[in-house]
Amino acid sequence: MQADRRRLNAPAGGTAPPVFASANTSPPRRRRKADEHRKIFLQTGIVPSAAGSAYYELPPDPATPPLTRKSSLKITCTVHGPRPLPRNAAFSPNLLLTTHVKYAPFATKTRRGYVRDSSERDLGLHLETALRGVVIGERWPKSAADVVITVLEGEDDGPAGAHSGDMGSGWGMLSVLAGCITVASAAIVDAGIDCVDLVSGGVAALVHDQSSEITTVLDPAPAEHVTRAACLVAYLQSRDEITEMWMKGDAGGDLGGLIESAVQSATLARTVLVEAVKDSTEARVAAMSPPELPSTDAASKGRPKDVVTTG
């Protein structure tokens, strides 16, 4: 049918006046204790075609009613490699680790494009710094490994109802990065790449609470707080070392306490990480060795840990 293009016609289906949601929804409140981490779901080995993979989720607080429930954090990570560098690449005495962090287009309130923007590249660089210190790169000369992270659902940034523009307040990036570090650590272990320790990410923040006093909280959800300063660490517990630190905001004189709390938060995330790695290793050992043979545990853990890759 030829459309009538001479006149401005009314829409065919009629119109309805816009109905706005009522603005009196109270902002979400933190129901956890100040030193309580949200529950973490972590599972490794979810992508069979990748050398290593893991999935990380921070579910929303089940106590909040469904209408006001905020989105949670869901991150997948795949590790490809270690694989040999292409023949025309320059010689590298160490494993070349590259990291990609990408938000899915539907992950946040404002749509993300398919090309990584500067904040996603920045997250990738932070993740690379955190992982480079953990992976023992000199055992894989002339090889490369890719860590690819997709954020399926990013947390709502900033207080509810506030129009926070394109970039948001930026505090949520810290929680996302902490998740990225933990999930990448699990995936790297799943891929069988040698590490000096398990690295886990933790965030702590100085926030203004209801009586506008400043308190330190572990694992802040950015929508629940008015944040003054926040700190992320990637922490190696058994070596008591920090491979990555990212502090933003005015911490005043309490910088040491803030770092201490972030380390405590990373320690809490590590317990989940250890359990997830243990589960997957046990499952793999059970699948590899027939049950009647007593498996020598150290020799049959996962992939062969041979380092004889050069030649």
Next chain:
Amino acid sequence: MPPYTNIPLSPAELSYLHTSLSSTPPIRPDGRTPTQFRPLVAETAILPTANGSARVCFSDGTEAIVGVKAEVEKTRGGGMEQDVNMGGDDGNDEGKGEVQWLQLGIDIPGLRDDDALPVFLGAMLREALLADGGLAARLNINARFHWRLYVDILLLSPPLSYPLPLLSLTTHLALLSTRLPALVSQGDEDPLFNDDWQASLPLYPSKASQPPITLLVISVQDTILFDPSVPELAVADAVLAISVLQTPGSRTWSVVAIRTVDPPSRLTAAGVPSSLGSAGGAVATATNAEVLLARERDEIGSVWRPPRGGVGRKVIARMVKMVVESGGVADEVMGGLEGVEIGMS
């Protein structure tokens, strides 16, 4: 890979550097003390078409220019445009600015915009500038209009060393020399400005509140060094970028941002212990597996090995203390920068 990681040093040279830097007192290749900066040449207000500008030249030949330009822009959702108010805060409160009003671009020769180094440096400098919210608040003209500030950073030389201190100091000086035309309209009218440039107002009016500076600090074992050069970065165990801001009205400093930088030493090649018979020109007969095993058993560190793991919390605390303490490095740098005459373009 960023260019500064192509380190033309052998494992023996790296080991020599590491030993001399970790001895007490540390011996730096250019003879500086641990907290001493390289000499620099600085001038401000060099670009007649910019609101503020600065040029800094380090003695190793790296040079940067920063130009600051400002544009008037309508505030989204401000004043009359605001016909539907969806609740929440209405954005009209005085003294608040948005972080999007500051745009920062870094151009480094030989690197693309989306390479790792410019992205990282840009995010770090931006984060420090916006940390206290004071800059964004100063960009408010009235409820309907604001300034949009473009800070364009141009590195003129190839990035010989990690250019963070250079770019931070240049940006600091350029913002100090930035002037905005004086407003003659009142209230929420369309803004009208005084066209006399002599009557323009500085963006940072008082000495008390100044833009932040970012310092690069490295640790080599227990030694903490400031303003590292390329060979020193090549053996660093940890590299930290610490941004500090002077608390208005006092001589104390507060840390507004810390970031770890990936130390290039992790990409260096490890040495082969001489116990394998490869020293003294003898033909190496060891297989790669034997070499790896010998490196792992080399507990005392007789040959160079790229650092593993991270940095201890105590070292970080010491680094921060050295920057912010009274008479510390931040005081020293600010004292040096006060000697630079803030001109008027």
